[in-house]
Amino acid sequence: MPLTIRLTISGRSYDAAEGVPRELQLGDGTTVDDALAELAGQLKNGSVLPDTCLVALGGAHLGTIAEHEPRSLRDGDELVIIAPVAGG
Amino acid sequence: MLTDDELQRYSRQIGPGVLSRQGQERLRESSVLVTRAGGMGGPAALALTTAGVGRIVLAHGGRMITPDLNRQILGSEATVGEFRAPHFADYLRSMNRYVEVEPLDHEPDDDEALEIAARVDAVLSCPPTFDERLRLSRAAVDTSTPLIDAAQWGMMGTLIVVDPSRTACLRCVYPQEPPFEELFPVVGAISAAIGSLAALEAIKILSGCGEPIFGKMLMYDGFRGRASQIDLRRDPQCPVCGDAR
Numbered sequence: 582m583p584l585t586i587r588l589t590i591s592g593r594s595y596d597a598a599e600g601v602p603r604e605l606q607l608g609d610g611t612t613v614d615d616a617l618a619e620l621a622g623q624l625k626n627g628s629v630l631p632d633t634c635l636v637a638l639g640g641a642h643l644g645t646i647a648e649h650e651p652r653s654l655r656d657g658d659e660l661v662i663i664a665p666v667a668g669g
Numbered sequence: 670m671l672t673d674d675e676l677q678r679y680s681r682q683i684g685p686g687v688l689s690r691q692g693q694e695r696l697r698e699s700s701v702l703v704t705r706a707g708g709m710g711g712p713a714a715l716a717l718t719t720a721g722v723g724r725i726v727l728a729h730g731g732r733m734i735t736p737d738l739n740r741q742i743l744g745s746e747a748t749v750g751e752f753r754a755p756h757f758a759d760y761l762r763s764m765n766r767y768v769e770v771e772p773l774d775h776e777p778d779d780d781e782a783l784e785i786a787a788r789v790d791a792v793l794s795c796p797p798t799f800d801e802r803l804r805l806s807r808a809a810v811d812t813s814t815p816l817i818d819a820a821q822w823g824m825m826g827t828l829i830v831v832d833p834s835r836t837a838c839l840r841c842v843y844p845q846e847p848p849f850e851e852l853f854p855v856v857g858a859i860s861a862a863i864g865s866l867a868a869l870e871a872i873k874i875l876s877g878c879g880e881p882i883f884g885k886m887l888m889y890d891g892f893r894g895r896a897s898q899i900d901l902r903r904d905p906q907c908p909v910c911g912d913a914r
């Protein structure tokens with residue numbers, strides 16, 4: 582059964598994430614890695630999100646894009662990706 | 670003991686849902702390091718001053734420049750070209766006679782960050798580089814001093830509150846130092862909002878009133894008007910705060 586997740590991308594990524602839908606439709610058994618791969622294909626003009634982006638699922642911090650806990654997605658989950666910011 | 674004048678000054682923030690009288694007294698006995706005093710650190714330092722924190726160490730090097738004016742509330746057009754820290758300290762003193770302000774005309778290096786963190790009760794970190802943020806986080810962990818890290822970009826900002834040795838430090842969140850740009854975009858309204866929230870976290874920690882968001886990241890994306898809160902994972906292998914250090 583297909584599932585739908587909500588997507589929040591923030592931080593220094595507005596350009597890359599422009600046009601990315603707020604929701605992603607994915608297949609059953611999809612993992613966070615699958616969703617990140619799907620998302621990478623939707624970024625405009627081949628841009629990429631930095632490996633250092635924070636990844637969180639359902640309000641729980643999983644790590645960074647480069648290194649995070651593996652998780653399966655459930656229908657209605659919110660995946661949050663924040664490109665780190667350091668402005669003072 | 671608070672004087673009658675102090676009790677009158679703080680009367681609107683003592684009571685149910687705000688500070689207890691003991692909390693206000695604890696605030697007066699407390700000290701905070703704020704570095705740097707820019708778009709976030711400035712409003713944060715002002716909020717701490719008007720709330721009645723006893724001592725503020727304010728670190729910010731250099732002279733004020735015209736592009737500061739879109740977010741700098743401790744300076745004005747008249748102070749462009751002047752050294753920031755001493756002028757900002759004067760302004761803060763003018764806002765509350767009961768607060769001591771110690772200006773520092775530079776950003777602390779590793780040793781100085783450690784020395785200052787050891788003699789304050791909270792570190793409020795608002796620098797424009799990850800290098801400085803990670804340095805302050807190390808100093809906070811090494812001295813068991815609570816850390817509030819406030820950061821922004823454009824119209825969004827993040828707040829991370831660290832209870833050293835118990836919740837994730839900055840290195841747990843940023844295991845590889847992220848890229849950054851020196852001339853980051855910033856709208857003054859978001860930096861003031863995040864700076865004020867950082868001050869509120871410090872006030873709760875220092876007074877013992879309210880519930881600090883230890884172990885969490887609060888993210889407010891003002892561009893899209895969305896807020897998220899994330900429970901941060903502490904890395905037991907973290908070289909800064911981990912079990913094996």
Ligand SMILES: [Zn+2]
Pocket residue numbers: 837838839840841842904907908909910911
């Ligand atoms: Zn850590």
